[in-house]
Amino acid sequence: MNECSHGIMWILLAVLLISSKAHSAPNNEADLKGPVFLKEPTNRVDFSNSTGAVVECTATGNPPPEIIWVRSDGTAVGDVPGLRQIQPNGNLVFPPFRAEDYRQEVHAQVYACLAKNQIGSIISRDVNVRAVVAQYYEADVNKEHVIRGNSAVMKCLIPSFVADFVEVVSWHSDQNESFIPNGDFVVSQHYDTDVNKEYVIRGNSAVMKCQIPSFVADFVEIVAWHTDQNETFHPKMNYVVQQFYESEVNNEYVIRGNSAVLKCSIL
Ligand SMILES: *[C@@H]1O[C@H](CO)[C@@H](O)[C@H](O)[C@H]1NC(C)=O
Numbered sequence: 001m002n003e004c005s006h007g008i009m010w011i012l013l014a015v016l017l018i019s020s021k022a023h024s025a026p027n028n029e030a031d032l033k034g035p036v037f038l039k040e041p042t043n044r045v046d047f048s049n050s051t052g053a054v055v056e057c058t059a060t061g062n063p064p065p066e067i068i069w070v071r072s073d074g075t076a077v078g079d080v081p082g083l084r085q086i087q088p089n090g091n092l093v094f095p096p097f098r099a100e101d102y103r104q105e106v107h108a109q110v111y112a113c114l115a116k117n118q119i120g121s122i123i124s125r126d127v128n129v130r131a132v133v134a135q136y137y138e139a140d141v142n143k144e145h146v147i148r149g150n151s152a153v154m155k156c157l158i159p160s161f162v163a164d165f166v167e168v169v170s171w172h173s174d175q176n177e178s179f180i181p182n183g184d185f186v187v188s189q190h191y192d193t194d195v196n197k198e199y200v201i202r203g204n205s206a207v208m209k210c211q212i213p214s215f216v217a218d219f220v221e222i223v224a225w226h227t228d229q230n231e232t233f234h235p236k237m238n239y240v241v242q243q244f245y246e247s248e249v250n251n252e253y254v255i256r257g258n259s260a261v262l263k264c265s266i267l
């Protein structure tokens with residue numbers, strides 16, 4: 001090699017060094033940071049063919065991470081014209097679609113969002129995407145026969161192809177009564193309470209029980225007891241029925257200077 005070609009090589013090396021330095025300049029080596037999710041998608045995304053859906057995924061890092069959507073087997077997903085798009089900002093978009101364009105591998109699929117830069121990569125939780133085609137359905141209820149006073153379980157029958165997307169909001173009777181689920185309901189119906197007569201020897205205690213039909217007993221609380229003399233008794237208080245009595249002290253005769261025991265007699 002002669003002097004001249006040595007000179008050219010030094011210049012080339014210098015140019016290479018400068019250009020590689022220029023290339024990595026925005027990412028200060030000390031500030032390099034692996035990706036961290038800013039917005040991780042939710043585990044379930046259910047949507048209707050008429051609305052479509054946008055699944056967001058954003059991550060931060062230095063250099064800014066690239067967002068890639070993958071299937072559960074790890075393979076990257078791409079655009080499917082009119083049915084699935086991946087936007088430059090990382091959003092996974094399912095536009096509204098006609099019923100005949102439904103495609104299971106697009107519309108009923110497990111996706112995950114992968115964010116990666118030169119430091120490393122992170123993957124989101126599974127995102128279960130399900131599209132449903134809006135279509136007419138009817139809900140139904142079977143008749144249930146039970147003996148009066150017993151409970152019946154009524155089930156709202158919803159076709160399986162929409163059941164996952166339908167919530168029972170309320171029940172209605174043909175008497176215009178409304179029932180909201182998760183409330184404790186008893187169909188209002190007439191009932192009588194009763195008290196058996198209790199016979200006791202005067203001065204002894206009697207236990208009186210308010211008898212409530214079993215089909216409502218769980219929903220009934222005893223607020224007060226009333227006598228036919230207009231007396232009122234509230235439960236959880238200690239009562240003694242008031243009744244007339246006299247106390248009397250018997251006369252005791254003793255010789256002066258001795259003690260006498262006086263006893264108060266209560267009837
Ligand atoms: C979604 O499907 C329903 C039922 O087939 C159809 O009537 C509706 O037009 C569809 N929505 C769109 C945006 O095509």
Ligand SMILES: *[C@@H]1O[C@H](CO)[C@@H](O)[C@H](O)[C@H]1NC(C)=O
Pocket residue numbers: 174175176
């Ligand atoms: C139920 O309510 C509707 C109006 O909300 C009324 O026209 C109808 O007569 C009611 N039926 C009964 C059984 O009360």
Ligand SMILES: *[C@@H]1O[C@H](CO)[C@@H](O)[C@H](O)[C@H]1NC(C)=O
Pocket residue numbers: 228229230
């Ligand atoms: C009980 O009270 C009612 C009014 O509160 C009164 O009309 C009735 O005469 C009373 N009965 C008795 C036995 O005191």
